[in-house]
Amino acid sequence: xxxxxxxxxxxxxxxxxxxxxxxxxxxxxxxxxxxxxxxxxxxxxxxxxxxxxxxxxxxxxxxxxxxxxxxxxxxxxxxxxxxxxxxxxxxxxxxxxxxxxxxxxxxxxxxx
Amino acid sequence: xxxxxxxxxxxxxxxxxxxxxxxxxxxxxxxxxxxxxxxxxxxxxxxxxxxxxxxxxxxxxxxxxxxxxxxxxxxxxxxxxxxxxxxxxxxxxxxxxxxxxxxxxxxxxxxxxxxxxxx
Numbered sequence: 001x002x003x004x005x006x007x008x009x010x011x012x013x014x015x016x017x018x019x020x021x022x023x024x025x026x027x028x029x030x031x032x033x034x035x036x037x038x039x040x041x042x043x044x045x046x047x048x049x050x051x052x053x054x055x056x057x058x059x060x061x062x063x064x065x066x067x068x069x070x071x072x073x074x075x076x077x078x079x080x081x082x083x084x085x086x087x088x089x090x091x092x093x094x095x096x097x098x099x100x101x102x103x104x105x106x107x108x109x110x111x112x
Numbered sequence: 113x114x115x116x117x118x119x120x121x122x123x124x125x126x127x128x129x130x131x132x133x134x135x136x137x138x139x140x141x142x143x144x145x146x147x148x149x150x151x152x153x154x155x156x157x158x159x160x161x162x163x164x165x166x167x168x169x170x171x172x173x174x175x176x177x178x179x180x181x182x183x184x185x186x187x188x189x190x191x192x193x194x195x196x197x198x199x200x201x202x203x204x205x206x207x208x209x210x211x212x213x214x215x216x217x218x219x220x221x222x223x224x225x226x227x228x229x230x231x
Contacts, residue, residue: 038215038216040217040218042157042218048223049207049209049221049222049223049224050157050207050218050221051221052217052218052219052220055215055217055219061219093156093157095157095217095218097215097216097217100171100173100216101159101173101174101175102147102159102216102217103159104156104157104158104159105156106156107156107157
């Protein structure tokens with residue numbers, strides 16, 4: 001199984017500042033035939049289901065603010081949240097969909 | 113708008129079985145792959161399996177094989193998760209999730225169903 005490891009486990013960032021969350025996969029999740037990275041990012045607030053933010057490592061979902069951006073390739077990925085707002089306080093998960101079983105990182109708790 | 117509405121909380125004894133449901137609306141249900149993901153209290157997310165649009169094909173995480181069955185009813189736009197031989201470690205919130213393109217990530221989620229397994 002592909003193991004997804006996020007860092008840090010938690011972080012506290014001030015309003016208006018930038019937060020960076022890292023995600024590393026135990027093997028490359030870049031599929032050579034289509035040159036796509038099979039990685040998604042989700043945001044989860046307490047008592048709610050996860051919300052999809054980014055797919056294909058860098059494609060922001062419709063309606064997601066442009067302060068959220070995904071980057072990286074191969075086995076190293078980053079979610080950057082610029083100009084943090086209070087509502088960005090949540091747990092963030094990365095997920096690989098390169099190979100079954102589809103696995104998630106352990107989550108990063110972001111406090112503002 | 114896309115909605116996935118799940119059944120209510122369940123309390124079961126160890127060794128029992130449970131069937132959870134997830135009713136879809138706002139999209140053409142028969143065209144979409146559906147997944148189940150669970151989250152133990154205070155823990156991360158764990159993918160359980162997928163059911164194809166036809167309902168004839170499923171694929172389960174190795175951990176659950178032999179205990180899990182996913183089915184779907186196109187007439188009612190509902191997907192089901194059955195889990196047997198329950199144990200305390202199955203206590204979790206269970207989410208159904210829609211796969212937007214058959215690529216195995218999840219663009220819409222149900223609200224979750226809490227399953228508690230306790231003697």
